[in-house]
Amino acid sequence: MYEYAIAWEWMAFAVRWLHVTTAIAWIGSSFYFIALDLGLVKRAHLPPGAYGEEWQVHGGGFYHIQKYLVAPPQLPEHLTWFKWESYATWLSGFAMLCIVYYGSADLFLIDRSVLDLTQVQAIFLSLASLAIGWLFYDFLCKSPLGNHTWGLMAVLYAALVAMAWGYTQVFSGRAAFLHLGAFTATIMSANVFLIIIPNQKIVVADLIAGRTPDPKYGRIAKQRSLHNNYLTLPVIFFMLSNHYPLAFATQFNWVIAAMVFLMGVTIRHWFNTIHARKGEPTWTWLVTAILFIIIMWLSTVPKVLTGEQREKAAALSPIQQRFADDAHFANARDVVQTRCAMCHAAEPVWEGVHFTPKSVKLETDGQIAAHAREIYLQAGRSHAMPPGNVTGITPQERAVLVAWYESSVNEPKKENADAGH
Structure with missing residues (x-):
């Protein structure tokens, strides 16, 4: 899939x-x-x-x-x-x-x-x-x-x-x-x-x-x-x-x-x-x-969320939950937090980056799971991210991101096959 x-x-x-x-x-x-x-x-x-x-x-x-x-x-x-x-x-x-x-x-x-x-x-x-x-x-x-x-x-x-x-x-x-x-x-x-x-x-x-x-x-x-x-x-x-x-x-x-x-x-x-x-x-x-x-x-006025709004935003859909529950998620999360989160954060720490790129935050498990497909396409299958590979992501780490996404999307197939037996 x-x-x-x-x-x-x-x-x-x-x-x-x-x-x-x-x-x-x-x-x-x-x-x-x-x-x-x-x-x-x-x-x-x-x-x-x-x-x-x-x-x-x-x-x-x-x-x-x-x-x-x-x-x-x-x-x-x-x-x-x-x-x-x-x-x-x-x-x-x-x-x-x-x-x-x-x-x-x-x-x-x-x-x-x-x-x-x-x-x-x-x-x-x-x-x-x-x-x-x-x-x-x-x-x-x-x-x-x-x-x-x-x-x-x-x-x-x-x-x-x-x-x-x-x-x-x-x-x-x-x-x-x-x-x-x-x-x-x-x-x-x-x-x-x-x-x-x-x-x-x-x-x-x-x-x-x-x-x-x-x-x-x-x-x-x-x-x-x-x-x-x-x-x-x-x-x-x-x-x-x-x-x-x-x-x-x-x-x-x-x-x-x-x-x-x-x-x-x-x-x-x-x-x-x-x-x-x-x-x-x-x-x-x-x-x-x-x-x-x-x-x-x-545009400089920050968007303030209430506690209830933050709680709703943190809730994962069933599809997102599947990515967070995958066996490869922990390794993928380590790669994202090491190579991506310094820019993709509410307060970026990378020099010269003052605002979250495209408003995509990758700090929490929920945020990473929510952007699984984008991570797969941008940093796994292609080398678009990080730009110019400024954070030094390795081919092995990209392979981890690919394995995580492909394992997650193939999980329903495996469950259906098990159910058939």
Whole structure:
């Protein structure tokens, strides 16, 4: 069964590679069209129905682009749709959520010091939050509030802050930030799949039938595109945050998340204003810098657990208990405490390491058992840890870690075989 861990890790790597690739394509095209839209210039010579035009140069050639706000008089022979970038990004991201967080829910999704959930309960809450979040957002957009762009965005911001707080009350800090990214990305991709593309198809159908398209479909699509524009940078932050415990593993992680959404607005406002040729609002960078400094300060506030929370966190799941009870555990624990625990501790003692790497602590039996697979893959099967082998772990010690993990995961097979006899 240890081969399963290796195959699972490679599958996670492959899906992550796909997710990053598709995200680059989606975000790149999104940023390009926002800049293009804001940079359009109205000129007298434009054909009937054209809203604006722009000249661009790239790759040794010139491009002359015209935009029709509703639709051109006639449908062109070839029409390029921009939708699969969004769909592929969401699907690959959801696959990553399933592989990493649902597949290892006990380690990455659940934090018993926050809320003692079963794996099924945690996965159900995760899925429900994504679905209900989209329904609530869509309801707000279609309500009378949807006619007031900035009022709607203020309410949406309050909803995102509430979700940030809610996720940190249910999941681990790492999973909470990842879910904020997934929650926001679900809204963005659903905007494309359920609103923007269907509205464009209605316009195309009207053109084919010889009808004059209703301009409301363009207005609705543009509003959803505006939301996607301001949500993009926070999504990227939350997706990267799992590598930085100072962001997610602190007492005020939900406040940090709330400020990240604000930074997304200030940064995009500068770019949007520049692209629209309406000046250079340099004040947005000052506000962004102040928000980031506040985030840095909040990240230094230690997360304080009550006695009950510490007791829950120390409790092992049945799977973790199996690793702690294995005959090889004592030898593996000696290796980890000798070669790893000086950095992976609440207060690292290795020179230059001021914070626990990725918030992974390996000081107690429970902590070591909880991270058995990561220890096996990072320090047993590969030489990723310790970095540069700074602590001098030997091949024999790596073999001890491999023997411990493989013995533990093969134990159920042995028990079933014994039961058969």
